[in-house]
Amino acid sequence: MSCNGEIICLENIYTAYEGAAYPVIRGISLAIRQGEYAIVGGPNGAGKTTLLESINGMLTITHGNAYVCGMDVRRHGHEIRRKVGYVVQSFYFDPLTPFTAEEVITMGRYGLMGLLKRPGEADYRAAEAAIRLLGLEDIAHKPIGTLSGGQQQKVLIAQNIAKEPELMLLDEPFSNLDLCTREFVSGVLRELSRKGIAVVMVCHAFDGLPDERIRILVMRDGSLCLDETCDPDLVEAKVRRASVVQ
Amino acid sequence: MLGFIIQNNIVCNAVEAMLFTSIACAVLGVIITQINISSIGFTMAHAAFAGAAVGMFLGVSATLVAVAFSLAVALLLGPLSDRAKISTDTALGVLFGMSMAVAIFFIAYMQHIGRGFNATALLFGDVISLYRHEVYGLAVISVLAVLFVVLFYKEISAIVFNRKIAEASGIRVTPIYYGMLFIIAIAVALSLNIIGGLLLYVWLVTPAAIAYQFCYSVRSMFVVAPLIAAAISVAGAVAGLEFSLPVAPLTAVALGGVFMAAVILSPKRRITDSKS
Ligand SMILES: Nc1ncnc2c1ncn2[C@@H]1O[C@H](COP(=O)(O)OP(=O)(O)O)[C@@H](O)[C@H]1O
Ligand SMILES: [Mg+2]
Numbered sequence: 001m002s003c004n005g006e007i008i009c010l011e012n013i014y015t016a017y018e019g020a021a022y023p024v025i026r027g028i029s030l031a032i033r034q035g036e037y038a039i040v041g042g043p044n045g046a047g048k049t050t051l052l053e054s055i056n057g058m059l060t061i062t063h064g065n066a067y068v069c070g071m072d073v074r075r076h077g078h079e080i081r082r083k084v085g086y087v088v089q090s091f092y093f094d095p096l097t098p099f100t101a102e103e104v105i106t107m108g109r110y111g112l113m114g115l116l117k118r119p120g121e122a123d124y125r126a127a128e129a130a131i132r133l134l135g136l137e138d139i140a141h142k143p144i145g146t147l148s149g150g151q152q153q154k155v156l157i158a159q160n161i162a163k164e165p166e167l168m169l170l171d172e173p174f175s176n177l178d179l180c181t182r183e184f185v186s187g188v189l190r191e192l193s194r195k196g197i198a199v200v201m202v203c204h205a206f207d208g209l210p211d212e213r214i215r216i217l218v219m220r221d222g223s224l225c226l227d228e229t230c231d232p233d234l235v236e237a238k239v240r241r242a243s244v245v246q
Numbered sequence: 247m248l249g250f251i252i253q254n255n256i257v258c259n260a261v262e263a264m265l266f267t268s269i270a271c272a273v274l275g276v277i278i279t280q281i282n283i284s285s286i287g288f289t290m291a292h293a294a295f296a297g298a299a300v301g302m303f304l305g306v307s308a309t310l311v312a313v314a315f316s317l318a319v320a321l322l323l324g325p326l327s328d329r330a331k332i333s334t335d336t337a338l339g340v341l342f343g344m345s346m347a348v349a350i351f352f353i354a355y356m357q358h359i360g361r362g363f364n365a366t367a368l369l370f371g372d373v374i375s376l377y378r379h380e381v382y383g384l385a386v387i388s389v390l391a392v393l394f395v396v397l398f399y400k401e402i403s404a405i406v407f408n409r410k411i412a413e414a415s416g417i418r419v420t421p422i423y424y425g426m427l428f429i430i431a432i433a434v435a436l437s438l439n440i441i442g443g444l445l446l447y448v449w450l451v452t453p454a455a456i457a458y459q460f461c462y463s464v465r466s467m468f469v470v471a472p473l474i475a476a477a478i479s480v481a482g483a484v485a486g487l488e489f490s491l492p493v494a495p496l497t498a499v500a501l502g503g504v505f506m507a508a509v510i511l512s513p514k515r516r517i518t519d520s521k522s
Binding site for chain 1: 400401403408458463467514
């Protein structure tokens, strides 16, 4: 496989945690095009989070080639992270944390702005647009720690949308959301991918998927064991079958 | 610098020293308390104390060796606490114990060979026998601390919010983090003989803790904490010298008292009794 303009292009990569005896990601190759919408499934501990953090350069890739947004992940992690949204899986915010939801959403722009610059007109506009897109107007001025888990999750998604990324990575973004919100957020993400932003999302619940063919990637033991595009009503069965150790 | 208001040289030096120390420590204290690395500040204070003892033993500048020692703590603990991956408690405990051992060793040894020196200034602080250049040093570090926060406010607030999310947003977390540790190390070492190794911690933690009771944003904490610290420290210096009381302990007790009052008065702990 060789890279020609894909937003994510991984060639046989290995990723290991500091001090671990074995690499967690073992020989993954993957190409994702602009505007593609892909779902990553697989059992707990398969390495899904690790894969996302290898893609945005937060973890060290030990072998193989990785290009994201046309840049070498092993050399340009920071530059890549400015263009890649990443909604983390687990978070906890103290109820007294002195940041409002709006401030947190504006923070999505901080990396982009570069050192010594203050948020400007464009940054506030992007944050506002993200707030409106996710319907967070009512809670924008509340301290983030006092929001419910689902609201916090939406704030973090909005933060990454405010970043206006080229690629959006989401790690189980639905885990705290109720069914309606899941469908709503799923629609928002589908809309992003229509605008050309690639969306790669780890998830276990397949009931809010858009009604069209979907790329599914299933991981097991640090490798991809399934990579195909199928109808939404087949997704669950396929992921389930591929996740079980044979 | 305040010579035009305060005629007495000793009082003037003392008030200025307390003013700059309290501003530097309180500004950095906001960061320290918000990202939960107060044990690093604590360890640095004791390493600086050990450094000062070694400096005196070697007959070189106690302050310089103190700076070197607390910078060493920053360098040793930086990588450990860097990704907040490993619990740093054990490493801190080891370094803290080692610092105290080194300090006590040299103090005891110097007493044994008849070169005994009085460690009380290093432990409890001393604002009377200050040199002018020490005051200038403190002025510089307090300006540096404030500048650091003003220039990198965006990055610092993102790191304070959540280290990992800050990194994911493309902020260069590591250089900012190390810059911060270095400024803390220098501020701690320079403040050592003003407020003492045992009391430094009070200035690093209490003003920020007081501000936290009333502030709903980090920005306001960065303003309120140094203002409170400076007001109480200057008042403490003036009162201590006026009534011949030990300045640093007196001020530390005052800060503690204000903290308790703040906790009681804090609106953050009030439960509304209105029904709508
Ligand atoms: N910080 C870490 N250090 C060492 N090993 C880790 C770390 N995080 C995860 N792992 C290991 O990597 C494997 C994959 O983890 P992860 O990517 O979080 O799985 P998933 O997201 O698919 O549930 C697990 O076996 C886990 O034990
Ligand atoms: Mg995971």
